[in-house]
Amino acid sequence: MILLFFSIILVFSTISILTSALVLINSSRISYGISVNNVPLSGLSKEAALEKLKQAYAKITETSELVQLHYQDQSWSIHPQDIDFKIDMNATVNKAYLIGRNKNILQGFIDRADSAINGKELPVTVTYDEDKLKTILRNIAKKTDHPSKNAECNLSAKGELLITPEVLGQVLPIDEVADDLKNFITTVDLPKSIQLTLTESPPQITTNDLKSIDTILSSYSTKFNNGNYNRSENIRIAAASLNHVISKPDETTSFNALTGLRLAESGYQEAPVLIDGKSVPDIGGGVCQVSSTLYNAILLANLKSVERTSHFYPSAYVPMGLDATVADHLLDFKFQNNLKHPIYLLTQVSQGTLSIYIAGNHEDFSLYKISLQSIVDKTTPPSITFNYDKTLPTGRRITVDSGKTGYTVSAYRLKLQNGQEIDRELLHTDTYSPENKVILIGTR
The missing domain is CATH 2.20.230.10 (Resuscitation-promoting factor rpfb.)
Structure with missing residues (x-):
């Protein structure tokens, strides 16, 4: 009897809810069971729902600070205007109002009945500028980050190889922090105070990588006109991109990959280059002297040349047949470390002389x-x-x-x-x- 009694009550309750849902189908009110971030909007008109949301989020819309970020003794505040943060009340109410108002009358009835029986929770509609947020985080990272430093091998004035240990870095994980903030912002879980945590940034070259580097396997030097500022600057920039580069056994190294494109924004200057056999001014003139100097150095270290192209005309800085020209997207110089141990490039530019050293292990010295x-x-x-x-x-x-x-x-x-x-x-x-x-x- 008790089971039958409760079954009858359940049936009448369901009928009552469904009847109410049917009544609201043709009304201007929001379906039963609809909530926005735990703010119930059941049976309210759009105007009443809008007013209720404004009251619920008044504290957020009137606040001057959305998030506070902290790291050690530093703090930063993010304000609504900093990221164009807005709660779109009208859009939120419209989403709630449209539930159950399908073109298909039967489907609309089903949706209303479902929300009335089971309830339906909607998120509040929030907009903000993710790019502006990440810009703020990047500016914070400039004050928090401690970049890693590679272990380095350098040549002393006495010709000795000296190794400087690596430094482990710490960086702000900008994308991860931005994702966390997105969750708080879109759910309007605000204002928020967050303690920032940096992640470790390991160096690319460690002391262990350089433990076998104990001698200079070869070196090669070329001369240039130090008075030609543009060409000299191009040589200096290209040579610097090769400095402190390690190449492990069987690894192939690309000159163009190390230097990158010869662009004005990278500091390269306009100087004469050979194009189709003619000397014309172009960005990066002089870089081929660096690739040619490197070519001779790797040959003397008994390394393997993989890709190399001669100039159209002989070069003045190396003997004929021992040059290596390069050009963005067209010509590259590549070599392979065919030795048993890693090799390490060192470059020096001083007083019109470019020198490139190939450091390595004494066991890789040629017998001849x-x-x-x-x-x-x-x-x-x-x-x-x-x-x-x-x-x-x-x-x-x-x-x-x-x-x-x-x-x-x-x-x-x-x-x-x-x-x-x-x-x-x-x-x-x-x-x-x-x-x-x-x-x-x-x-x-």
């Missing part, structure tokens, strides 16, 4: 002295181009371009023992094109 040699296999004299000029007297000749001789050159890596050659490796054979000699002939 390594030497480089380039041999001219063929010379090609320039052709002569005659241009006629009506402004010059008939028969008069003026050489406007003396032209350049072309060369076919073979480069070798030699192994010497007691000054005697015991082996010779052909590296490549290059062809440097001749440049036509141009003569003007008068026809006046």
Whole structure:
């Protein structure tokens, strides 16, 4: 009997709720069971619901501070205007009002009945500028972060290799903090006081990585005009990008990957470069001297050249056949560490001299002295181009371009023992094109 009694009560309650839901279908009130962040809006008109939400969130909308962030003895406040924070009351009420007002009458009835029986919780509609929030966090990170520092190997004035230990860094995890704040902001769990926690930032190179570096395997130096500021600056920037680079056994190193694109915003200056065989001003002129110097250094350390291209014309800073040109997106210089231990690049730029050192382990020293040699296999004299000029007297000749001789050159890596050659490796054979000699002939 008791079970039957409660069953009858349940049936009548359900009928009552469903009847109320039916009544509200054609009314201008919000369905039963609807709440916004635990603020009940059941049976309210849109105007009444809007007023109720305004009262519920008055403290938030009137506050001058949404979040306080703390780290050690530092604090930062984020205000609504800092991130364009807004609670859209009208949008929230409209979402609540539309529940059960489907185009499909049956589905609308089902939705209203479901909310009336089971209840339905809606989030408040909040908008804010995530980019502005992250900008604030990035500015905070400038005051909290302690960047990691790689372990370094440096060459002393006495020629000794000195290792400086790494420093473990700490950084603010900006994306993680932004996600946490997003949760508080979108649920209007505000105002909030948050203690920031930094995460460890390990260095890329540790003392352990450098433990086998104990000697200079090779070095190579080239000269440049220190008075040419733009070209000298380009050499300095490119050389600095190679400094303190480690290459592990079997690893291939790309020159372009280390230097990045030669762009003005990276500090590169306009200086002469060879494009299609012609010397023209361009950003990054002089960088090829760095790649060519590195090429000779790695050859002398008995490392493997993987990708290398010669210039169109011979370069003044290295012997013919021993240059390595580079160009953004087009030409790269790559080498592989084919030794048993890591190698470490060191660069120095001073008083018109660029020096690149390959440091490594004494066990990787070649059993023989390594030497480089380039041999001219063929010379090609320039052709002569005659241009006629009506402004010059008939028969008069003026050489406007003396032209350049072309060369076919073979480069070798030699192994010497007691000054005697015991082996010779052909590296490549290059062809440097001749440049036509141009003569003007008068026809006046």
